[in-house]
Amino acid sequence: MRFTVISLFPEMLGAALAASVTGRAQSAGILTFNFVNPRDFTNDRHRTVDDTPYGGGPGMVMKVEPLAAAIEAVSTADPPPHRVLLSPRGTPLTHSRVRALAEFDHIALVCGRYEGIDERVCQLGLIDEELSIGDYVLSGGEIAALAVIDAVSRHVPGVLGEAASIAEESFADALLEYPQYTRPAVYRGLTVPEVLLSGHHGRIAEWRRARSLALTAERRPDLLARQRLSHGDRKLINDSPAARLARRTSVILLHYPVYDRAGQIITTAITNLDLHDIARSVSTYGIGAYYVVTPVAAQRDKIERILDAWQNSEQDRADNRIEALGRIRVAASLEDVTRDVAEASGHRPIVVATSARPGREAIEFNTLHRIANDRANHPMALVFGTGWGLSQEVIDKSDQLLRAVCGPTDFNHLSVRSAVAVVLDRLFGLRES
Numbered sequence: 332m333r334f335t336v337i338s339l340f341p342e343m344l345g346a347a348l349a350a351s352v353t354g355r356a357q358s359a360g361i362l363t364f365n366f367v368n369p370r371d372f373t374n375d376r377h378r379t380v381d382d383t384p385y386g387g388g389p390g391m392v393m394k395v396e397p398l399a400a401a402i403e404a405v406s407t408a409d410p411p412p413h414r415v416l417l418s419p420r421g422t423p424l425t426h427s428r429v430r431a432l433a434e435f436d437h438i439a440l441v442c443g444r445y446e447g448i449d450e451r452v453c454q455l456g457l458i459d460e461e462l463s464i465g466d467y468v469l470s471g472g473e474i475a476a477l478a479v480i481d482a483v484s485r486h487v488p489g490v491l492g493e494a495a496s497i498a499e500e501s502f503a504d505a506l507l508e509y510p511q512y513t514r515p516a517v518y519r520g521l522t523v524p525e526v527l528l529s530g531h532h533g534r535i536a537e538w539r540r541a542r543s544l545a546l547t548a549e550r551r552p553d554l555l556a557r558q559r560l561s562h563g564d565r566k567l568i569n570d571s572p573a574a575r576l577a578r579r580t581s582v583i584l585l586h587y588p589v590y591d592r593a594g595q596i597i598t599t600a601i602t603n604l605d606l607h608d609i610a611r612s613v614s615t616y617g618i619g620a621y622y623v624v625t626p627v628a629a630q631r632d633k634i635e636r637i638l639d640a641w642q643n644s645e646q647d648r649a650d651n652r653i654e655a656l657g658r659i660r661v662a663a664s665l666e667d668v669t670r671d672v673a674e675a676s677g678h679r680p681i682v683v684a685t686s687a688r689p690g691r692e693a694i695e696f697n698t699l700h701r702i703a704n705d706r707a708n709h710p711m712a713l714v715f716g717t718g719w720g721l722s723q724e725v726i727d728k729s730d731q732l733l734r735a736v737c738g739p740t741d742f743n744h745l746s747v748r749s750a751v752a753v754v755l756d757r758l759f760g761l762r763e764s
């Protein structure tokens with residue numbers, strides 16, 4: 332396979348590619364590398380490759396003429412190259428794209444510098460695809476080109492000694508790789524997991540799959556969303572820290588003290604929909620309990636009657652609704668809930684208020700995830716308000732305020748059922764990032 336790199340700084344590339352895997356593949360004649368410098372395609376005395384941007388602004392832009400001429404010269408090669416522009420605005424490079432790129436016989440990598448390249452290089456049809464290696468800005472495309480070459484080369488037959496090492500790597504199965512160990516078996520008191528020393532291939536494979544699933548669930552749940560998970564896989568994921576945190580979490584629906592439209596503190600009435608739909612969300616995301624809180628005794632009795640009616644209905648039993656409704660608990664106040672949770676777990680819960688209003692002190696979803704994970708064994712209580720939202724008093728007494736869920740419009744009136752579902756999905760969902 333051939334790589335041609337179009338770069339103003341080819342000296343950054345040769346040494347890096349001469350080492351290790353790509354170096355060996357080059358010596359074996361499996362990979363070839365060529366470097367083309369747009370400066371060699373200039374016509375002026377100063378060999379100018381950049382100029383100031385039209386419209387003003389900082390920095391310089393790579394000029395269209397030398398770069399277009401360099402790409403056109405490279406394009407006449409046999410086989411003609413697939414032309415890739417490295418760019419922060421490109422499609423993020425993924426494992427599946429890397430594998431697809433390995434199918435080309437010849438790839439040309441175009442490296443930008445300064446503030447980037449004149450847009451007309453793309454408009455001329457000289458670029459087949461734009462790739463980014465991440466959401467950050469490098470000073471030039473050379474390091475990105477090296478990353479692409481390195482990742483793609485590993486999939487070219489003969490480049491890696493053992494083909495199996497590619498098949499087992501992270502992302503090959505869209506899962507992160509299990510932890511690896513090598514000799515010595517004990518280092519500073521840290522031992523290697525027993526099973527890896529057992530020589531039992533079946534158990535080792537099972538352990539590795541379990542660790543991969545748990546790690547992926549914890550760090551990259553978005554990758555799991557793309558997987559077809561077996562029943563066994565789901566059971567393994569259930570042992571992950573993320574799943575354990577979900578089980579330590581309670582959703583609390585507060586009917587008092589909440590605001591009405593005019594900003595007065597009121598007690599709202601319970602609704603069938605909130606009982607039922609939130610119970611289903613809570614079950615779907617593996618949340619431990621769902622507390623419905625109202626200080627009005629008649630309302631609490633009503634909830635118990637509704638639950639009885641549902642639980643005794645043949646149809647609902649058939650629909651798996653009983654499992655969801657079984658997570659509902661009824662309480663008179665938020666204090667009663669926190670006491671209940673603390674008694675059951677031995678730890679006071681981290682109380683997290685939610686609000687549709689953006690608050691300056693609100694924390695991000697991933698920050699909350701980190702805080703809750705750091706306090707392993709501590710339960711978490713996610714508090715949602717009915718009516719026009721939780722009173723300031725509840726927010727002030729909570730340990731954290733979670734960032735509001737919002738869309739791009741000014742209409743900011745999700746039903747509490749929808750808000751619970753969105754929050755649970757962001758905190759515990761297996762979803763695309």
Ligand SMILES: C[S@@+](CC[C@H](N)C(=O)[O-])C[C@H]1O[C@@H](n2cnc3c(N)ncnc32)[C@H](O)[C@@H]1O
Nearest residue numbers: 417418443446447463464465468469471472475
């Ligand atoms: C300083 S950057 C230009 C950044 C550009 N002004 C912007 O804000 O998007 C110079 C060059 O580095 C390369 N580059 C920088 N970050 C990259 C990334 N994350 N992935 C791929 N290429 C990148 C591109 O070739 C780019 O043209």
